[in-house]
Amino acid sequence: MPLPVPVRPARKRRGHYHHGGLREALIQAAVRTIDRDGVDALTLRAVGSALGVSRTALYRHFSDKDSLLSAVAAEGFRTLRDALVRAWAQAGRGLPGLRAMGLAYVRFGIAYPSHYRVMFGGYLNKAAKGSDLETAGSAAFRALVDALVELQAGRVIQADEPLLQARYVWATVHGVTMLAVAGTLGPEAAGGEALAHFALERVERSLSI
Amino acid sequence: MPLPVPVRPARKRRGHYHHGGLREALIQAAVRTIDRDGVDALTLRAVGSALGVSRTALYRHFSDKDSLLSAVAAEGFRTLRDALVRAWAQAGRGLPGLRAMGLAYVRFGIAYPSHYRVMFGGYLNKAAKGSDLETAGSAAFRALVDALVELQAGRVIQADEPLLQARYVWATVHGVTMLAVAGTLGPEAAGGEALAHFALERVERSLSI
DNA sequence: ACCTGAACACCGTTCAAGT
DNA sequence: ACCTGAACACCGTTCAAGT
Numbered sequence: 001m002p003l004p005v006p007v008r009p010a011r012k013r014r015g016h017y018h019h020g021g022l023r024e025a026l027i028q029a030a031v032r033t034i035d036r037d038g039v040d041a042l043t044l045r046a047v048g049s050a051l052g053v054s055r056t057a058l059y060r061h062f063s064d065k066d067s068l069l070s071a072v073a074a075e076g077f078r079t080l081r082d083a084l085v086r087a088w089a090q091a092g093r094g095l096p097g098l099r100a101m102g103l104a105y106v107r108f109g110i111a112y113p114s115h116y117r118v119m120f121g122g123y124l125n126k127a128a129k130g131s132d133l134e135t136a137g138s139a140a141f142r143a144l145v146d147a148l149v150e151l152q153a154g155r156v157i158q159a160d161e162p163l164l165q166a167r168y169v170w171a172t173v174h175g176v177t178m179l180a181v182a183g184t185l186g187p188e189a190a191g192g193e194a195l196a197h198f199a200l201e202r203v204e205r206s207l208s209i
Numbered sequence: 210m211p212l213p214v215p216v217r218p219a220r221k222r223r224g225h226y227h228h229g230g231l232r233e234a235l236i237q238a239a240v241r242t243i244d245r246d247g248v249d250a251l252t253l254r255a256v257g258s259a260l261g262v263s264r265t266a267l268y269r270h271f272s273d274k275d276s277l278l279s280a281v282a283a284e285g286f287r288t289l290r291d292a293l294v295r296a297w298a299q300a301g302r303g304l305p306g307l308r309a310m311g312l313a314y315v316r317f318g319i320a321y322p323s324h325y326r327v328m329f330g331g332y333l334n335k336a337a338k339g340s341d342l343e344t345a346g347s348a349a350f351r352a353l354v355d356a357l358v359e360l361q362a363g364r365v366i367q368a369d370e371p372l373l374q375a376r377y378v379w380a381t382v383h384g385v386t387m388l389a390v391a392g393t394l395g396p397e398a399a400g401g402e403a404l405a406h407f408a409l410e411r412v413e414r415s416l417s418i
Numbered sequence: 419a420c421c422t423g424a425a426c427a428c429c430g431t432t433c434a435a436g437t
Numbered sequence: 438a439c440c441t442g443a444a445c446a447c448c449g450t451t452c453a454a455g456t
Contacts, residue, residue: 022439043428043429043430044429044430044431045428045429045430053440054440054441054442055430055441056430056431056432056433056440056441056442057439057440057441059431059432060438060439060440064430064431065430065431117331120387120391121391122326122390122391122392124391124392124393125391125392126392137393160407164403164404164407165407167388167404167407168404168407168408168411170384170388171381171384171385171387171388171404171408172380172381172384172408173384174384174387174388175379175380175381175382175383175384175385175387176377176380176384178329178380178383178384178387179376179379179380179383181331182329182330182331182333182334183331183333183334183335184333184346194373195373195376195377195380198369198373198374198376198377199377199380199381202377202412202415202416203411203415205414205415206411206412206414206415207411231420252447252448252449253448253449253450254447254448254449262421263421263422263423264422264449265421265422265423265449265450265451265452266420266421266422268450268451269419269420269421273449273450274449274450419456420455420456421454421455421456422453422454422455422456423452423453423454423455424451424452424453424454425450425451425452425453426449426450426451426452427448427449427450427451428447428448428449428450429446429447429448429449430445430446430447430448431444431445431446431447432443432444432445432446433442433443433444433445434441434442434443434444435440435441435442435443436439436440436441436442437438437439437440437441
C-alpha cells in the first residue's frame with residue numbers, strides 16, 4: 001500500500017542547482033558541523049549533503065579540504081574582530097574597554113571551542129600575505145593594537161613598542177582561552193571566566209604607568 | 210638467473226617478534242613522525258612499518274589511535290616537566306628561576322611544535338582522573354605551582370591563591386608558545402624568544418609585591 | 419602472548435560525463 | 438558554469454588464523 005502523497009511534495013532533494021552563494025553556504029555548513037561535532041567529524045561528504053549537494057561540488061569553490069578550513073578560520077577571525085570592537089566601544093574605551101575586550105575574546109573561544117581551534121590550528125602558518133585568512137587575522141589583531149595605541153596616547157598605559165605589547169596581551173588572553181578550551185581548568189566555563197578576570201587584572205597592572 | 214645471496218643476509222624484515230618494549234617503541238616512533246611530519250602524517254601503518262611490525266600490532270597495546278596520541282601527549286608532559294624543574298634549579302630558584310622556567314617552556318614548544326600541539330589538542334579534555342596523561346599533565350603543572358608557592362613563602366611575589374596564580378602564569382607562557390607555534394609571530398623562532406622575554410618581565414611585575 | 423593478512427567501512431580527490 | 442557518479446588510493450579498525 002503506497003503512502004499518501006502530499007499534494008505539495010515537501011522540500012526534497014531535487015536536481016538542485018545551488019546557484020549563487022554556494023561558497024558562503026559551504027563555509028556556514030562547515031562552521032555548524034565543527035561547532036557541534038568537532039573538526040574530526042567534518043567530512044566533505046557531510047558538508048555537501050547538509051546542503052543537498054554532491055560531495056564534489058565543493059571543489060568548484062575550494063581547492064581542497066584545507067582551503068575550506070582556512071575559510072572557516074577566516075570567518076572566525078571576522079566574527080572575533082566584531083566581538084572585540086563592539087566590547088571596546090560598549091565599555092566606553094579606556095581601561096574598562098581593554099578589560100571588556102579581553103573578556104569578549106575569552107568568551108568567544110569558550111562559546112565556539114572547535115571553531116577557535118581551527119583558527120589557531122596552523123593554517124595561519126601557511127596563509128599567504130594578502131590572503132583572506134591573513135587579512136582577517138590581521139584585522140582582528142589590529143583591533144587590539146588600535147586600542148592599545150589609544151591608551152598609550154592617553155598616558156593610561158606604558159609606551160612600549162605597540163606591536164610587542166599587543167602580542168603580549170593577545171598571548172595572555174589566547175593562553176587563558178586555550179586552557180579553558182582544552183578542559184585544563186575543570187569542566188565548566190566558570191574556570192575560564194575566573195581566570196580571565198584574574199589575568200586581565202594582572203595585565204593591566206603590568207602595563208599601567 | 211638468481212641473484213647472488215650474501216652469506217650473512219643483511220638485517221631484513223624477518224618474522225620479527227618485537228618482544229618487550231613495543232609499547233614504548235611505538236610511542237617513540239609516533240613522536241618522531243609527529244615532530245618531523247606533523248600530526249596529520251601520522252598513520253598507524255607508518256608507525257608500524259617504522260618498527261618492522263604489522264599495522265595492527267599496535268592494538269595489543271593501545272585501544273585505538275587516540276589512545277596512542279594520548280600516550281604521546283603524556284610523554285610530552287613528562288619531557289616538559291623535566292625541562293621546567295631543570296631550568297628552575299639551574300637558575301638558582303627565586304625570580305630568575307621563574308624566568309628561566311618560563312623561557313624553557315616556550316623553547317620546548319618551539320622545538321617540538323607538533324608534539325606540543327598534540328599535548329593541548331583536547332585529549333586532556335577526556336583524560337580520566339588518574340590516567341597516565343592526566344598524571345603527567347598535573348605533574349608538569351605542579352612544577353610551576355611549587356615554584357610559585359616557594360616564591361610566595363619567601364615574600365618575593367604576592368600571596369594570591371596559588372592555583373589561580375599558577376594558571377595565570379601558565380596561560381601566559383602557553384599563549385606565547387601557541388602564537389609562536391602557529392606562526393603568528395613571523396617565520397623565525399626569534400619572535401617567540403623576544404615575546405617570551407617581554408611577557409615574562411610583565412608577569413613578574415604583575416606579581417611582584 | 420603476540421603478530422599477521424584479508425576484509426570492511428569510510429575518507430579526500432580526480433575525472434569523464436551530463437545539463 | 439556548475440554539478441554528478443564512478444573510480445582510485447588510502448585510512449582506522451576488526452577478526453579469524455598462525456606461532
